[in-house]
Structure formats: C-alpha cells, structure tokens
Amino acid sequence: MPLHRALSIATLSLLALSAHAAEVLRVLAWPGYAEPEQVRQFEAKFNARVELTLVGADDELWLRASKNHGQNYDVLALNTAILQTFIDQGLAVPIQRTQIPNLKKQLPRFHKITALSRDGQLYAVPYTYSEMGLIYNRKLVKTPPKSMSEMWNPQYRDKVLAFNGSAHNFSVAAMQLGYPNPFRLSPQQIANTTRKLVDLRQNVFKFYNTPEEVVDLYRTNSIALIYANYGGQQIALLKKAGADIGYVIPNEGALAWLDCWAILPGAKNLNLAHAWINFTLGKEMSQQLVNQQGLNNTTQESVNNADNHKIIWLEPVENAAERANLWARIVGGHKK
Known part of the structure; x- marks a missing residue:
C-alpha cells in the first residue's frame, strides 16, 4: 500500500475516532452527590466522560466556580443562598424546563421556590436538602x-x-x-x-x-x-x-440548606448539562441520596420528619x- 494512502487512511481513522470520542462534562459537587456507579450509568447512556470535582465548603465552591468567570466547569451543585450571588455575577445561565422532563417527578413544593428563578427564567433545579x-x-x-x-x-x-x-x-x-x-x-x-x-x-x-x-x-x-x-x-x-x-x-x-444544580457560563455542551440534571432526578440518583447518603431528595418526603421542626x-x-x-x-x- 502506498505510504500516502496509508497516511490518509490513518488520518481518516483518527478523525472518526475523534468524532465519536466521549464528550466531557465537568461537574463541581459535594461528597455523595454523584457516586461512581451512577456516574458510570450516565457516561454509558450519553457516551460522555464525567470529570467530578468535590468541594468541602461554600467558600471553596465559590472560588473554584467563579474563577475564569465560570469557564472551568459545566454544572455545579450549590445552595439557594449562594445561587443569588451566581445570578448577580452572571455565573449561572438559564435552564430550559423542557429539557428536564423529570421535573414532573419532584414534589410540588419544590416548584414554588421563588429563589430559583429571576425575570421569568429558571436558574437552578433542586436536588437535595437537609x-x-x-x-x-x-x-x-x-x-x-x-x-x-x-x-x-x-x-x-x-x-x-x-x-x-x-x-x-x-x-x-x-x-x-x-x-x-x-x-x-x-x-x-x-x-x-x-x-x-x-x-x-x-x-x-x-x-x-x-x-x-x-x-x-x-x-x-x-x-x-x-x-x-x-x-x-x-x-x-x-x-x-x-x-x-x-x-x-x-x-x-x-x-437548613437546599442544594440545586445550576449550569455555568463555561458549559461546552448545554444539552449534556441538561441531561445530567435530568438524570440526577431519576430513580437511581434520587434513591442513592436516601439509601446511601442519608440525605433527602426532592421526589419523596423527608426521611427524618425534619419538616415538623x-x-x-x-x-x-x-x-x-x-x-x-x-x-x-x-x-x-x-x-x-
């Protein structure tokens, strides 16, 4: 086989591999919010690779997420208090409800939280609380x-x-x-x-x-x-x-905190970012919050009756x- 033809075929093969390479989703979250098994399920379902970074404090979350004006991550988990600062600083982009069909699985009270929206736009989706x-x-x-x-x-x-x-x-x-x-x-x-x-x-x-x-x-x-x-x-x-x-x-x-998913301005694939949020509201992710982490999810009532206090x-x-x-x-x- 002529060398130039072999090189051409090799080049085309590399391009084909590149075209089918898994897209990367950069997630900034708290311990226990995305366990390895659920991450693998998401990666397999959407042909994606999740780069998960965990934080241990709101101050650290802010420093990481705000650096480079939100270009270093795609999706993050944050509470409703700090969310307001993200919106003020232009560090959260509107979320399209139509791309998150699992919203219908949430308890009705989580659709009435005014802090999640501004000027008619939704900026965060509740995930867990305690x-x-x-x-x-x-x-x-x-x-x-x-x-x-x-x-x-x-x-x-x-x-x-x-x-x-x-x-x-x-x-x-x-x-x-x-x-x-x-x-x-x-x-x-x-x-x-x-x-x-x-x-x-x-x-x-x-x-x-x-x-x-x-x-x-x-x-x-x-x-x-x-x-x-x-x-x-x-x-x-x-x-x-x-x-x-x-x-x-x-x-x-x-x-008490209510942690939500939000999308940063640096999100390279908005469809994949929305797919992640929708996936986390599904049965696998929601149940692992309760069964493995002892946290509450937004699709069923509190596990420890905290709402009575x-x-x-x-x-x-x-x-x-x-x-x-x-x-x-x-x-x-x-x-x-």
Whole structure:
C-alpha cells in the first residue's frame, strides 16, 4: 500500500475516532452527590466522560466556580443562598424546563421556590436538602442537648467538631446572640458574632470539611458534639461506623440548606448539562441520596420528619466576603 494512502487512511481513522470520542462534562459537587456507579450509568447512556470535582465548603465552591468567570466547569451543585450571588455575577445561565422532563417527578413544593428563578427564567433545579442539627455522643452527653449553645459549654472544651465554613457559622453564632435575622447582620452585630466564634474556637477540636473526615476524627478522638453541616448524611456515615450517637434539632431551630444544580457560563455542551440534571432526578440518583447518603431528595418526603421542626432556610448574607475574611482569621488562630 502506498505510504500516502496509508497516511490518509490513518488520518481518516483518527478523525472518526475523534468524532465519536466521549464528550466531557465537568461537574463541581459535594461528597455523595454523584457516586461512581451512577456516574458510570450516565457516561454509558450519553457516551460522555464525567470529570467530578468535590468541594468541602461554600467558600471553596465559590472560588473554584467563579474563577475564569465560570469557564472551568459545566454544572455545579450549590445552595439557594449562594445561587443569588451566581445570578448577580452572571455565573449561572438559564435552564430550559423542557429539557428536564423529570421535573414532573419532584414534589410540588419544590416548584414554588421563588429563589430559583429571576425575570421569568429558571436558574437552578433542586436536588437535595437537609437541616443542620446537632449530633451528640451518647457516651459523653447523657442528656440530649436542647440548644446549639451547648457547643460553647466549657465542659466540652476540645470535644467539639464544627464545620469549616464562614457563612453558616456566623449565622449560627448570631442565633445564639438572639439576633432576629442571622443572615443580615449590622457592623456591630458582625463584631459581636466574631467574638462569639472566637469563644467557640476554645471548644473546637477541629473545624472539619467533609462528612468522611468527621467519621475518622470521631473514631480516634473523644468527641462529644458535632455540628451536622451535612445533616442526615453525617448521621448515616457515623452510625455505619458503629458510633453511638443521637441527633437533635435545637429548640431555637436549625439552619437548613437546599442544594440545586445550576449550569455555568463555561458549559461546552448545554444539552449534556441538561441531561445530567435530568438524570440526577431519576430513580437511581434520587434513591442513592436516601439509601446511601442519608440525605433527602426532592421526589419523596423527608426521611427524618425534619419538616415538623423549626427549619430556617439559608438566605444570602449581608457580606459574604467579609464573613469569609473574618472566618479565615478566626480559624487561623486555632492551634489544632
């Protein structure tokens, strides 16, 4: 065979392979939101390759997703509070309802959340939610706590695990100070709340990032209380590890997050991005949230009846950057 013909055939073969190469979908999400088995199913169904990046805090999510004006990822999971900032900054693109037929499987209340839309355009689709209560070690805490204020109790010095995130912690501390709106703090309230968090630092063994990290810390240390930033997901993991724990929603109520899928401006294939969101609302992904992660999905009622307690849905805060900067200083002073 002539060399030029062989080269031509090789070139055509490479082009054919390239034409059929799997498209890449870059997903930014939280631990447990996209397990390997479900990812493989999606990849096989849509001839795609999923590049999954996991985050452990809202601050990290923002830094990763906003870098390069949202060009580094296609789809991300974010809560309704931070969603507003994404929309304001042009970091979320409208979602086409007609491309997500599984919306009809969701409970009706998730179609009535005004924070998901703006100017008639849908910007996010609810995926999972949980309240953030207080986990306690039954061996060290004999009476179930009634308030999140127990995290400040001197008897639990160096025995508390708190979440490493600025927005939530300022809101929790603000609630302990009795401020009526923990998401909109005045400069003086911010100063007071900062001091409150510095006080908390004395009791905190470590500020954690992921639910898996909590399990490891619990196994090897004397931990009395855990702020359950991941809600039921942490409860399920700890119980699976054999931990003798209890869980309460404090009398003053608990903050709660609703995580949704949104599409970033850098999405290279909008059809594939919509296909991912639709797939996550299907039976496989929705059930793994409940059965494997201990979380709630949006297609069936809450697994722990949290809706019967006082739940405070997250809202945008007065100044996320200021909270993040102050939080970095607070954590920076911690010795653990």
